[in-house]
Amino acid sequence: MGELMKEGGSCMLIVPSQYTLQAEIEVMTRLNLPGTFLIDVLSPGRLKTRVFDRAGQPGEIVLDERGKYMVLAEVVEEERENLTIYRASAVSGAQGLVAKLSSLIADMKRSGMNAEELHKRIAQMDERDPAKKKLADAARIFTGYERRMAGRLADGEDVALIMREKMAASGVVRGRHVFIYGFDMITETFARDMLAISKNSDSLTLAVETDENGA
Numbered sequence: 001m002g003e004l005m006k007e008g009g010s011c012m013l014i015v016p017s018q019y020t021l022q023a024e025i026e027v028m029t030r031l032n033l034p035g036t037f038l039i040d041v042l043s044p045g046r047l048k049t050r051v052f053d054r055a056g057q058p059g060e061i062v063l064d065e066r067g068k069y070m071v072l073a074e075v076v077e078e079e080r081e082n083l084t085i086y087r088a089s090a091v092s093g094a095q096g097l098v099a100k101l102s103s104l105i106a107d108m109k110r111s112g113m114n115a116e117e118l119h120k121r122i123a124q125m126d127e128r129d130p131a132k133k134k135l136a137d138a139a140r141i142f143t144g145y146e147r148r149m150a151g152r153l154a155d156g157e158d159v160a161l162i163m164r165e166k167m168a169a170s171g172v173v174r175g176r177h178v179f180i181y182g183f184d185m186i187t188e189t190f191a192r193d194m195l196a197i198s199k200n201s202d203s204l205t206l207a208v209e210t211d212e213n214g215a
Helices: 002-006 017-030 044-055 065-082 087-092 095-110 115-123 131-149 156-170 188-200
Strands: 010-014 039-042 176-181 203-207
Touching: 017 039, 017 044, 039 044, 044 156, 044 188, 065 087, 065 095, 065 131, 087 095, 095 131, 095 156, 095 188, 115 131, 156 188, 176 188, 188 203
Parallel strands: 010 039, 010 176, 176 203
Antiparallel strands: none
């Protein structure tokens, strides 16, 4: 970052939220800067906020996990007679089923899969595969969930997708050299965020620190 700044480059450092203050101090100390106004130090959450501030907030109502559970519970109730493997849990109103489906749907959305794609994958599975009926139930719930959410509501995965779509219009990373440091795990969502950043910035550098190169 120091070398780029000497050449007149504009830099951004993205670190975990609990490390932002320490990172600002280290940047000023190690680069002998009078302040951090020359380098943006942001957490992923703050980056998301800045993108929406500049490019417009999501039009949908953003749900927290409790709101997501409520929507899924309604879909499960609606579809319970059409389910096979999950029917007993749906009829008994087991909260564990909603939590399990919420996690499963989140994983699928993070990997870029929607309900339609899931149905296509299931159709290609062997009828003898024990997972096929279970996934078919999940796909039915996923379809109902998407229908309930469409155009009105958004969950955490939707917000991340909207942020990436607005990245270019926001201009937040345009002309910037972005450095990412301090993360001991890169999630699927954050990996997709980084790809969006790399497409809209001058450069992206991910620094990974490991214990004795064991990772």
